[in-house]
Amino acid sequence: MQYYGSHAVHLPVASADTGRLILAARDALKAAWKPGHSYKKAGIMLLDLCPAARVQGDLWTAPDSPRSQSLMIALDSINRDFGRDAIGYASTVRRRAWGLRSDQKSTRYPRTKFSERGSKYRLLCH
DSSP states (O other), X not given: OOOOOOOOOOOSSOOOOHHHHHXXXXXXXXXXXXXTOOOOOOOOOOOSOOOGGGOOOOSSOOOXXXXXXXXXXXXHHHXXXXXXXXXXXXXXXXXXXXXXXXXXXXXXXXXXXXXXXXXXXXXXXX
């Protein structure tokens, strides 16, 4: 049984705040979700985009605060410097294929004795 659900969410004030956008997307998902269906994928469309300089609040809702703008700039800067998805919101974490880190593996592995590794290596316990 196929189901093509959709739901539009109107933001009272345009926003570049990822937190606000995640909340709006979550609300849309809750409204479009129907139990008993198998879902393959979902998409989000952003409409009525405008430059940040043109955003105007109303009596009840303010545009993005300076604190929110600073946070978005910091997130973008960290992701630009350290790679995409270096930091982000927990609700948006992508599952990556797990892989063993082997960048410091000895060429004699697994036969190398721990005592042969010298003081450069430390045993890390998490």
